[in-house]
C-alpha cells in the first residue's frame with residue numbers, strides 16, 4: 001500500500017459516520033480526562049502548600065510552648081506520641097483456630113512498629129521515639145536538639 005493509498009484509506013475510515021462519531025466521543029472523553037488530571041494536580045499542589053503551612057505552625061507553636069515554659073519538650077513529645085497512637089488502626093483479630101476460643105488459643109503476636117530516627121537514621125520501635133515537627137527522633141538525637 002502506498003502512502004497515498006494509506007492516507008485515503010485512513011481518511012475514509014474517519015469519514016465513515018460511525019467512526020467519526022466514535023472519534024469525536026473519544027476526543028471529548030480525552031479532554032475531560034485532561035481537565036480531571038489538571039484539577040487533581042492543582043489540588044495536590046494546594047494540599048502540599050497547606051501541609052507546609054500546618055508544619056510551620058506546629059513548629060512555631062511547639063517552640064513557643066517550650067520557650068514560655070508552658071510545657072517541657074519531653075512532655076510535649078510524649079503527648080504527640082499518644083495522639084499518634086490514637087490515630088493508628090487497632091490490630092486485626094487473630095484468625096479463629098480449630099476448636100476452642102479464638103482468643104484463648106490464638107498465638108500471642110507482638111507487633112512492634114519500627115521507624116527511623118530522622119537525624120541518625122537508626123531504626124527503633126516507634127514507641128521509643130520522640131516525635132518532633134519534622135519526624136521521629138531517638139532519645140540521643142532528641143537530647144542533642
Ligand SMILES: [Zn+2]
Nearest residue numbers: 117120138141
Ligand atoms: Zn537518632
